Amino acid sequence: MHWPDDVAARYRAAGYWRGETFGGLLRDLAARYGSRPALISPGLPGSPAARWTFRDLDERADRLAAGLHAAGIRHGDRVVLQLPNVPEFHQVCFALFRIGALPVFALPAHRSAEISYFCEFTEAAAYVCPDEEHKAYAPGTRAFTLADLAGLSAPSGTDPVEPPGPGPGPGDLAFLQLSGGSTGLPKLIPRTHDDYIYSFRASAEICELTPESVYLCALPAAHNFPMSSPGVFGALSAGAASVLAPDPSPGTCFPLIERERVTIAALVPPLALVWMDAAASGGHDLSSLEVLQVGGAKFSEEAAKRVGPELGCTLQQVFGMAEGLVNYTRLDDPEDVIVSTQGRPISPDDEILILDDEGNESDHGHLLTRGPYTIRGYWRADEHNRTAFTEDGFYRTGDIVRRAEGGYLVVEGRAKDQINRGGEKIAAEEVENHLLAHPAVRDASVVAVPDPYLGERTRAYLICRGEAPKKAELRAFLRDRGIAAFKIPDMFEFVDAFPQTAVGKVSKRHLRERT
Ligand code: J2J
Numbered sequence: 394m395h396w397p398d399d400v401a402a403r404y405r406a407a408g409y410w411r412g413e414t415f416g417g418l419l420r421d422l423a424a425r426y427g428s429r430p431a432l433i434s435p436g437l438p439g440s441p442a443a444r445w446t447f448r449d450l451d452e453r454a455d456r457l458a459a460g461l462h463a464a465g466i467r468h469g470d471r472v473v474l475q476l477p478n479v480p481e482f483h484q485v486c487f488a489l490f491r492i493g494a495l496p497v498f499a500l501p502a503h504r505s506a507e508i509s510y511f512c513e514f515t516e517a518a519a520y521v522c523p524d525e526e527h528k529a530y531a532p533g534t535r536a537f538t539l540a541d542l543a544g545l546s547a548p549s550g551t552d553p554v555e556p557p558g559p560g561p562g563p564g565d566l567a568f569l570q571l572s573g574g575s576t577g578l579p580k581l582i583p584r585t586h587d588d589y590i591y592s593f594r595a596s597a598e599i600c601e602l603t604p605e606s607v608y609l610c611a612l613p614a615a616h617n618f619p620m621s622s623p624g625v626f627g628a629l630s631a632g633a634a635s636v637l638a639p640d641p642s643p644g645t646c647f648p649l650i651e652r653e654r655v656t657i658a659a660l661v662p663p664l665a666l667v668w669m670d671a672a673a674s675g676g677h678d679l680s681s682l683e684v685l686q687v688g689g690a691k692f693s694e695e696a697a698k699r700v701g702p703e704l705g706c707t708l709q710q711v712f713g714m715a716e717g718l719v720n721y722t723r724l725d726d727p728e729d730v731i732v733s734t735q736g737r738p739i740s741p742d743d744e745i746l747i748l749d750d751e752g753n754e755s756d757h758g759h760l761l762t763r764g765p766y767t768i769r770g771y772w773r774a775d776e777h778n779r780t781a782f783t784e785d786g787f788y789r790t791g792d793i794v795r796r797a798e799g800g801y802l803v804v805e806g807r808a809k810d811q812i813n814r815g816g817e818k819i820a821a822e823e824v825e826n827h828l829l830a831h832p833a834v835r836d837a838s839v840v841a842v843p844d845p846y847l848g849e850r851t852r853a854y855l856i857c858r859g860e861a862p863k864k865a866e867l868r869a870f871l872r873d874r875g876i877a878a879f880k881i882p883d884m885f886e887f888v889d890a891f892p893q894t895a896v897g898k899v900s901k902r903h904l905r906e907r908t
Contacts, residue, residue: 410587415490423451439539440479454487460545468493470518493561505875573818592766596623604632609658611641617715643671661816689816717767815847853882
């Protein structure tokens with residue numbers, strides 16, 4: 394699962410891996426930027442409005458680490474973390490990092506099916522959630538709500554208690570991130586302190602962050618994009634403040650941009666469209682915004698061209714993945730590169746391999762990659778890893794790309810069995826398995842259909858036993874199974890048979906084309 398020793402040595406020698414840990418990094422940042430703002434939040438239920446300095450965050454992480462340790466959380470433990478965009482999210486992260494326990498990043502949209510799976514699969518020692526209601530998602534796991542956390546922290550004014558035992562080393566796992574996935578059960582992505590710190594520090598440089606920058610975290614903080622590209626961690630590493638938006642709507646974000654003089658924000662394409670439309674009606678001063686990052690799904694060239702004129706800032710396209718590789722257009726790239734490509738890799742040592750269907754190197758085809766912050770294997774998934782990675786450690790991204798001039802990449806499609814619903818990834822097989830649990834469903838096939846707003850929506854084709862159930866009943870059935878709402882198909886269609894490929898498999902290509 395790890396990088397071979399000689400490769401790791403090369404990444405260290407090149408200065409990518411600097412032997413740092415998250416805990417040590419925050420300590421250094423607190424010493425350097427002490428009283429500057431680190432996390433700004435307008436507040437949410439269970440989390441009061443906040444303006445934490447770097448020193449506050451450092452101290453609060455220590456106090457919570459002591460409390461969690463006293464409550465039995467130990468080095469190597471997994472802790473499923475599901476919180477909205479509040480400063481406690483980052484406090485818990487750093488507290489766990491200091492203990493050497495691994496956050497498992499769940500999204501706020503996840504419900505009992507996902508949360509109970511994460512808890513069971515990772516044998517989680519605890520589940521951190523917003524409120525009492527969430528506790529039902531993880532019946533067998535000890536849960537801490539936001540209110541519990543407040544009571545758990547060692548009181549302020551007491552000496553910070555260092556968690557006993559050795560903290561983690563730079564090569565140790567820091568956390569488990571969620572994969573977009575294309576299989577029945579979500580895969581977990583093991584990231585180390587060294588590799589992840591490199592990815593966001595280098596991202597902060599590419600995005601030209603300074604201590605005067607103000608980053609707006611509008612997407613869910615647990616997602617890899619707003620976490621590390623450069624995200625809140627990258628902003629912290631540059632001494633910059635992050636504003637945590639409770640939701641990404643213009644109604645919430647525009648006043649925050651105006652009030653906090655936000656300089657950079659990250660969005661998925663559908664939200665960028667909503668922001669542009671809202672900006673046209675005026676009412677808020679967005680003049681501080683210098684950069685709008687758009688990524689997570691393909692941003693059309695027409696939409697990309699509108700960002701500069703309509704929001705008065707520079708567009709940065711971001712094509713990344715929680716498994717590692719992140720590509721950025723650079724802020725000073727020519728306009729046509731910014732609007733027509735999805736950027737180029739962070740690192741000179743990101744290896745990009747493009748293979749055609751026959752496995753020959755090409756400038757157009759399947760993207761494979763390996764490098765100083767791309768994993769070599771999913772967590773506890775030996776069998777899946779044999780196909781998701783090549784023998785020499787390249788990750789098969791499942792994306793179809795074209796290599797443009799200067800090493801820039803253009804995303805042209807996808808070979809993986811996934812729906813990208815406006816940046817939210819849905820593994821077709823996962824939804825199919827839930828549908829197959831319905832007594833009237835004999836077979837299910839879930840595909841993406843194009844959508845002008847979300848890019849893609851989900852359509853489920855079903856072969857039924859006897860009379861087809863009502864669509865509303867199918868939706869209710871899936872809701873009752875406790876899956877995140879974004880995974881519930883937008884459309885259902887009943888058919889007598891699925892089109893087949895030459896080898897007798899369901900031809901999703903034919904189903905997709907049947908719109
Ligand atoms: C087309 N497809 C894209 C883009 C991601 C930064 C930004 C995004 C993610 C992310 C991330 C795309 N155009 N600009 O982790 O750090 C699709 C690809 C990719 C998959 C990864 C980051 N940007 N994609 O989206 O792990 O299919 O990460 O393989 O959620 O999203 O999804 P995810």
